[in-house]
Amino acid sequence: MIGDNLPTSARHRGARVPQVDAEEGLVAEDADSGFCGAVVGFAHGAVVLEDRHGARRHFPMDPAAFLIDGRPVTLRRPAAPASAPGPSRTASGSVAVDGLRARVARDSRIWVEGVHDAALVERIWGDDLRVEGVVVEPLGGIDTLATDIAAFRPGPQRRLGILVDHLVDGSKESRIVAGVASPHVMVTGHPYVDIWQAVKPDRLGIRAWPQVPRGQPWKEGVCRALGVADPDAMWRLILSRVDSYHDVETPLVNAVERLIDFVAADDQRSG
Secondary structure, eight states: OHHHHSOOSOOOOOSOOOEEEOOTTOEEEETTTOOEEEEEEEETTEEEEEOTTSOEEEEEOOTTOEEETTEEEEEEOOOOOOOOOOOOBOTTSOBOOTTOOOOOOOSOEEEESSHHHHHHHHHHHHHHHHHHTOEEEEOSOSTTHHHHHHHHOOBTTBOEEEEETTOOTTSHHHHHHTTOOOTTEEEEEOSOSSGGGGBOGGGGTOSSOOOOOTTSOHHHHHHHHHTOSOHHHHHHHHHHTOOSGGGBOHHHHHHHHHHHHHHTOTTOOOO
16 A cells, blocks of 8 residues: 555665666566566656566665665666756746746636645646746636636636546536536546546556545545545645656646646737
8 A cells, every 4th residue: 555655764784785777677676575677767766667567666776675686786876868958848848938037917817626736737837827927726616617607707818727627428527517608718627536646646656546436535535545544645745746747647738738828828819
């Protein structure tokens, strides 16, 4: 369970062992668990191993924590190769604009369903949103979406983008969204029950998000399955494992970027 697999203090081993660069493709075995796999990358100070079945796990690179050909080794991250300097990137993958001040906020807005959605969007797209002058606001749900949109009074210079969780055919969310008809409103969504599920599970050292029976609160069910008592602590852990768009699923990336493009369009003329 994830509660048992979080990084712990370094293992106590006194013997001197060789250090080995954890090059991609190197096959190593975690000495404690016996998990054996090839190096596929690094995340949050840990090496990521993938076994022959495709399962991935994160392991701290502690002294003598691994075996290669049955012999203890200490893995270390290889030095980055020298390369020509290129443009720096934001967490969303956009080219960072040095020294550019945040734009004054537009009247247009992006709405998301809750504070967790807002925090994740800020984590990845915060730089882009400030450059474009776009504010993200949490709704707390979409049950009153039609009323909320009417109160916002969208128009050519007051566009509204809305990100919806679990936007799949036949869902309650899809029925609510079907009633949105304004040309100044764009609704996009992702298929995940909750924004938590849009974070790639291997970032948390798990193969897949737990299946929660219908009728049970999803977040609480996930926490029980992963051995985490406090949903707030679970969310802090999830958010800490997200550094860029690479850490979330593609449907979320596509949905958010469509909304940013829509509300930040430069052809917003008064009509």
